[in-house]
Amino acid sequence: MKIRKTLIATAIALIAAQASATSTMSGPVSFSAQEKARLISTLNGERGKFGLDTDHGYAIASQHPGAAGQAISRMSHTYKGVRIFESESVIVTDKGGNIVGESFTDRRAGLSAKRFSVKPTLTGSDAIAKAKKTVAAGTDIDPPSAELIIFPVMKTVRVAGAENKAEADLNAMDVKDVVDHHELAYLVKTRMSKGQEAVFHNTIVSAKDGSVLDQWSMLQSVVGTGHSQYNGDVPIQTTLVGTTYKMLDSTRGVGGQFGGMAITDANHASTSNPTPGVIYVNSTNVWGDGQNYNGGSDTNANGQTAAVNALWGLMNTYDTMNNVIGWKSLDGNNTATYIAVHVGTAYDNAFYTDSCKCMYIGDGSSFYSLGSIDVIGHEMGHGVTAATSNLTYRGESGGLNESSSDINGESVEAYARNGGTGSVINAGNDWVMGKEISKTGTPLRWLYKPSKDGKSPDAWSTSLKRLDPHYSSGPNNRMFYFLAMGSSSTTTSDYYSKYLVQAPKNMTGIGIDKAYRIWFKANTTKLTSGSTYADARNAVVAAAQELYGVGSVEAKAAMRAYAAINVGADVAE
Incomplete structure (x- = not known):
């Protein structure tokens, strides 16, 4: 991923560094058809800088309000009108619609030279059946x-200077993923259930011969005045x-299925039909009544406790992001x-699903009711990621996705514990x-x-991308802890990192x-x-x-926190 900043953006960054750190994002914004067309036209006008011909284009994936009146647009890269998977730009524009910053992951290399065909042999229905x-x-x-897509098949290569390093000595910055070739394919999304288990998958199916090119689970879950169960x-x-x-x-919030933030009784509906109920x-x-659900009525005082947990968690998640970030x-x-x-x-589960942009909470068997504040903040964090970076739930991006939710869960918990x-x-x-939620008192993860936990690594290695996202999230979780709380120089401490070699060794x-x-x-x-x-x-x-200035304590801390997990x-x- 590359990050480009214009001179205007540099000036904005300098101004931001002088401004209060508590400045927030603006309210909801609307984007007119003319503004959208102008943005796409501007980006198309820059195709020559990247050696792209007119077969290449851009499609707006999502748009959000940004800081100080700015707007954030996520743009998919297209070729002959077909989206290129994981190739995209994030564009920040000012009130006048001018581009002031751009980050992008570019996986378009070689498409024009090959005159890549976007005519599939299989239909979408065929691909679904195969998946x-x-x-x-x-x-x-x-x-x-x-969805018909162009799927870049990636390979990992070493950067200049790292060719002869031993595998165990590699840093995350010593390697990069490059496009090996492209395949015309379908991104097939299946959301099924078997018994009580949700079976959510994304599958990449070749549009030429029906072979499965890639597949990953999409179950973004934790396994696992009201009288609340966990918070008094x-x-x-x-x-x-009326009187009810x-x-x-x-x-908090407008529109949606219920016209506001709501807590509903699923009434033990099977995960094969997880309707929200009423x-x-x-x-x-x-x-x-503040007690764990005893298996009786959902609507008496005991049955309401799970709903109290959920509403308090949802309110604090909303308030953390709104009051702190905007x-x-x-x-x-x-x-x-x-x-x-x-x-x-x-x-024994709680999960977020993007089909309804909502969350479901189980009562637990091996666990207590799964509606603790950090779990709710975590699951709602998946909703933020789904609406923005949309980090693919596999490989290193899957670990970052899961880590982002852990970061959100811990931050929401901290905000709520201090009065919300x-x-x-x-x-x-x-x-x-x-x-x-643990009946043994043993956490699911330690940031x-x-x-x-016996499965998550503390630092980046080349094997990270082969782990389940709940485990590949580990190093980024540790980075966030070090960034927030610092580390220890004592080699036997849980807070020590051997990768911090500059002064002081306890960041x-x-x-x-x-x-x-x-x-x-x-x-x-x-x-x-x-x-x-x-x-x-x-x-x-x-x-x-951008927030605190080039050369700031905060920027150096970010560098050190990633260095502490063998990244940079x-x-x-």
Whole structure:
């Protein structure tokens, strides 16, 4: 991924460095057809800079409000009108529609020279049938889809100077992914269930012969005044309709399925049919009993407790992003979402699904009810990533996707633990994921020392891309901890990194507030769907420089935090 900045953007970065760190994004913005056409025309006019002919183009994937009146546009690269998978640009424009910054992942090389054909032999229906044969038979939750794409087949090569390094000595910046060749293919999305298990997959099927070129799981999950289960008595925003109270928060978010942020009772609907059910109602505005669900009524005080957990978590997730960053709801455009509780029977999972841009929470069997604050912040974090960088849920980008949600979960927990108000996040989280829902007290993940789970690595290596995203997220989680809290120089400490070789060997953290702002900016304005750990390092350093200045303490800390996980060289503080 490359990051380009114009002279205008440089000036903006210098101004931003002098401004308050608590400046927020603007409210929802609309983009006229003329503005969209102008942006595409401007980008098409620059094709010559990249050696592209007129067969190449751009398509708007999504648009969001940005900081200080700016706008963020995510542009897919196309060839003869067909999207090139994971090849895209992130464009930041000012109020006048002028481009002030651009990040891009370019996987278009060689298409023009080869006069690549975009005429498929198979139909989309054929591709869906091929994909379904490779996954567990189940019932469709959502109708399957097949999008014709150009799929870049990538290979990893070493950069100049790293050719003779031993494998174990490689740094993430010593290698890069380049295009080996392109295949015309279908991106097939299947969202099925088998029993109580959700079976979500994306499959790349050749449009020429039906072979499976790639496949990965898309289940972005954690396995695993109300009387809340984990947080004591908490304030929750409800709506009074006549003499009945509803778990509908109309003060956060607009539109959506329920016209506001809502908590619904899935009423143990099977994951083969995870409908949200109906919004919780009560005759009084006191909800829940603070106890783990006992398997009885969903709507009595005990059954309401899961709903209290969910509403408090949803409110704090919204407020963290809105009050600290200025980002409204999951998509930045303030679109309301919902959480459905009591899905399945003793279901040991919680998951976000982009088909409804919502979340489902199980009651647990091996776990307690899965609606803890960090889990809800985590799952809602998937919604932000899906609306912005859309990091592909495989390889290094999958690890970054999962890490982004862990970062969001911990930041939301810290914000909530400190009262859930104000524009600054103060430390108050436990830096582990899912400890509250664990019946043994053992967390699902440790951000400060990922290897404590026995499966996640603490640092980048060439094998990282072969891991499940829940484990390949580990190094980036550790980076965020070091960025926020710093490290230790004691070699036996859980907070020590052998990769920090400059002075001091115990790097100094910048606090969770600044760390969260930097990561959020990188994810929403710079990362693209195919970003690697090396790309993330460049994006986070650039975000820190734009927010706090080139050469700032924060920018150096970003460099050191990534160096601590074997991504880039260490620098002295």
